Structure formats: C-alpha cells, structure tokens
Amino acid sequence: MKIIVCIKQVPDTKGGVKFNPDGTLDRGAMLAIMNPDDKAGLEAALRIKDTHPGTEVTVLTMGLPKATDVLREAIAMGADKGVLITDRVLGGADTWATSTTIAGAIRNLEYDLIITGRQAIDGDTAQVGPQIAEHLGLPVISYAQDIQIDEANKTVTVQRQYDDRYHVLEAQMPCLITALSELNEPRYMSVGGIFDAFQAEITTWGRADLKDVDDANIGLAGSPTKIAKASDKVRKGAGEKVAPDSPEEAVSYIVGKLTEKHVI
C-alpha cells in the first residue's frame, strides 16, 4: 500500500521565537525540528511498513528549501520518498491556503492512506489535516491514538481520543488520519540511514506543479486569516512569597486572594 505522511518543520520550542514585521513567523531565524505530532504520524506509517511488506511511505512537506532537512530526517528514519513544496508565491499561507496547496500536491500522487499530525506546535490550529481531507473528498479520522490496518478489506480501524474516553472508528481507504504524539514513541534515525538520506532525491514542486488549485487560494494573498498582532509570551513574575505566623492566618490569606480573583 502507499502512505503519504504530511510533516512540518517547526521552530524548536527550546529555541527563541522570532517574528517577521508582518507578524508571521521568521522560520529562517529559528532552530527547527520535525513537528512532534507529525513524527508520531510518520512512526505509525513506518510501523505499518514494518508489518505490511511492500508498503511505500512518502513524506511531504511545504516550506522553505531548508525544510528539506525534515524530509531527510524522515527518510533516515525509514521513509522511502520525500516531496518538498516550495515557492515564494506560497509563503505566508494560513491553514486554508496551506491545505489547498498540499491537496494540490497530493493530487499528483497515488495513495491509500494519508497521515498528518493533529496540529503543529507553532500554529496549534489542528485544521490543516481535516481541510486536506475535505479538499480531496476523503473520510477523516482525527486524534488517532491507535491505528490498525486491514489491507485485504482496505479499511482502517482507529481509536479516536477524547478527554475521558475513546471512540473506535472504521473507515474505508483511501482516507486521512490525524495523529497524536501520544500515538507512539517515534524511532530514531539509523546511522547509515542518515547518509543514505542525503543521497536520496527529494522531489521539489512549485506553484506550477499543484493540480486543480486556484491562485486566489494560495499564499498570503489567498489566506482569509490575517494576523492582527503577534508577540512573545510575557513571562510571569516570580510570584509573591508570604510567611504567615499561623495556619489560621495562612488560610485567611489564601481565602482572601481566591475571593479577590473571583475563584470563590
């Protein structure tokens, strides 16, 4: 079977966050990693490949040319092919423009299953995966915490996570699943796999390679969402330290504070 895994290069939360003057992220200036939910999605695909011989895993990403690094990382983990969608006219895309673009690229590929991460740690929207499915007219199961494949019947059985329960859903392939980082513990790259990954050919597509995509729906111009303002998180202060003389005084202090904040 053929699986496409959509991955995204995101700023490492351990590094600083930097913005462009228009409020979008300055990705070129930040340390970058593979988005954790996407990495879990890739691992899920690789486990399917481990247990279903003949499975081919293609990783696809949209971003700056340096996003090739996450494709190489994915290939070093065991993916077979990498596709980079990069073009200046695609920059500044919101979730609508991004999903339109990715769907336009996927229309060029054969697939039985598409896996995306639930959400990226930079945007936290959780919209792109389901939107891709909508563009392609596919069933979507989001928040997957377990994925089982029945290759003979071309179905997937997925546990969809909720706060206090999970639903078991079955879907006919082709379909799209969004993965949670809790889904699994992603494997490391293999040593030799890294060197092979740098020999692997990465397919690079631009605007012209997207299929059935309208110019009005791509890039910053095609993005209905506009960022009004972006700022760094303001660090909380050190807090207040008090040293009451008795437990009674401590209780009275806490009750006073909670009342002041309208908690009680």
Added chain:
Amino acid sequence: MDFTLSKEHEMARQLFKDFAENEVKPLAQEVDETETFPRGTVEKMAKYGFLGIPVPKEFGGQGCDPLTYVMCVEELSKVCGTTGVIVSAHTSLCVDPIMTYGTPEQKAKYLPDLASGKKLGAFGLTEPGAGTDAQGQQTKAVLDGDEWVLNGSKCFITNGKEADVYIVIAVTGKIEKRGKMMKEISAFIVEKGTPGFTFGTKENKMGIRGSSTYELIFTDCRIPKDALLGQKGKGFNIAMHTLDGGRIGIAAQALGLAEGALETTINYVKERKQFGRAIGAFQNTQFQLADMATKVEAAKLLVYKAAMKKAEYQANPKTSYSVEAAMAKLAAAEIAMEVTTKCVQLHGGYGYIREYDVERMMRDAKITEIYEGTSEVQRMVISANLLK
C-alpha cells in the same frame, strides 16, 4: 582545510546526542553504582546501527566513516563512559581487525552479526605479565591436526563476559629475528561457548564500572585451524594496528568525558551561589572554564584529525594514522583527567558526592590514560616517529 562538519555528520551527531540524552544518561548513575552492564542500551544501540558504523553495507553495516564512529563514542561518553567504551571495544578491537585481516569466509561469518549487534565483540591481548610488551605473552596456541589448542589467560578484557566473539593474541612458536630468537605471535578468532574457554574473576574497577571487565581463561581450548586471523606470525602487527584504531575510539571516549564534565559544570556554576553571587561570576571560575574549553577544543581537533587520517588510510593503505591516533589519545586522555578533576573542584563538596555526575566522570576519565596503551606508551609511539 575545512573545519565545518557536513550536514550528514551534523545530523548523525544530533542522532547520537538525542539517543545519549534520552536512553543513556538516565541510566548512567545506576550503571556505575550497581556495576550493571547496560544490556538493554546495547540492544537499542544495535537497532539503530551504532554497533556496525564502519562495517560495509554488504555485511549489514552502516558503511560510515571513522569520524561518524568517533562522534558516536564521543556523544555516548559525554553522558556515560561505560556505554562509550562498550561501543569502542566492540568496534575498534573486534570488528575492525576482522574487517581488515579476515578472510572472505571469516568476514561473511562474523561481520553481519557483529554489525547488527546480534553479537558483541572483545579483544584479548593483555596478560598479567604483558600488555604492549608482546614478547611477554604467555598464552600459547599449538596446531594439532586441524585445530589450534589454546592455553593461557588474558586479563582486563573489556566486554569480557558479555561478548560473543573474541580476538585473542597468542604465541605460536619461535622465530629468529636479527640473530635473536623471538616469540612468534599470531591472532585468532575465538567464540564464546568453545569448550575450554572460561571466564575468571570480574574486576572491581575505579571507573567505567558498568563495563564488563573479566579474565579470559583458555584450558586446552580447541578452535578450528581456520580461526587464525591474518597470517601466522603477524599477530603483533595485527594487535598494534588494531590498537592504533582503538586509540581513536578511546580518545573519543576521553573527549566525550571532558565535554560532558565541562557542560555539567557550566550549568552548575550558573546556579550555585556563594557570597551572594553565582560562582560563575567569579573570575577564577571564568578563567578555569576558558582554559578547559580551549583544551577540550584542542583535544577535539586532534581526535577528529586522527579519524580523518584513518579515513585517508582506508582510501590509501600506504599512509599511516598511528602517530595521529597516539597524539589524539595522549592529549584527550590527559585533558579529560585534568578537566574532570577541575570540574569536581568547581563543584566543591558536591563534586565529591556520588549523586553528581562529575564525580563519576573523573573516575571514568582515569582509565583513558591507561588502557589501549598508557600515556607513556603513546609518548613512545610519538617520539619513535620523531627520532626514526
């Protein structure tokens, strides 16, 4: 001359670093305290190819260069000297001589399992009365029909009881050299489980306490005739050449220990307060850190240069990396000892307490000045080349 690592090497370093932080560091203290061989870690390392880094792909290895191997041992040793030496002894002292001197049959028989980590390797040269001094060897191998019969013992063997495949150096006769009768030395491949091959005492060590250091005992141990590695009588050359490579591995271990101690200490001096200030604000601390960082960088350049010289040798066997390996090990080991000792000092009383990593790193560092040729032996190798 370019000091920039390739993107491949950068990514490989990130792999080793992530693995070391996530899988090795959490166990380092326990491995040391309880003298436990980290079998689970070895299995995980095997899965990702850490045990077959230089082995060609045709034998199931990773087909990578010596620099990649060095970075692996370095990153592992930053957090755990024990784990670093397990990989180093396996790769440099067992896998490498089979790759270099093995017959096609020996390579096909041993390399795939060693490269995949299904089997672990070790190397037996040292005896109670002989280390680098080959003429002091007592272990004998006598050809009896189609078998060699081994008798004798080897001591201080890294990966001792945990290994499956052993390179063993033994005396196979006498030859005349420059009018003197000398011992003829040969190398053999011996498998665990061979009748007559047993283990003696486990050594209770100062450092690298999780590594399995044992005595190997051979009592009428019969191995096939084709277990001879390389030519009969070339065992000393094989051992010395193997140690040239091994020294790069130990130099990488020493480098990692020094870097690990320095990183730990940099974090510590930012947090530890005395006289109302972080101790990192005192000029004494700053100057010591500067000196240590400079020495560590110098060691790193020597170790990487030795690895690159080894790569050059692999492409052109007429070249040699013996002196570079000796210099790298001499410098890295002595710098590791100096840096870890100073790091303990900067930690003050806490540095002397088992819970603090620098205490373990200082004990681990000491062995790098001793095994696979002491610092004095490295000086002999270097000066012999200067005065030849």
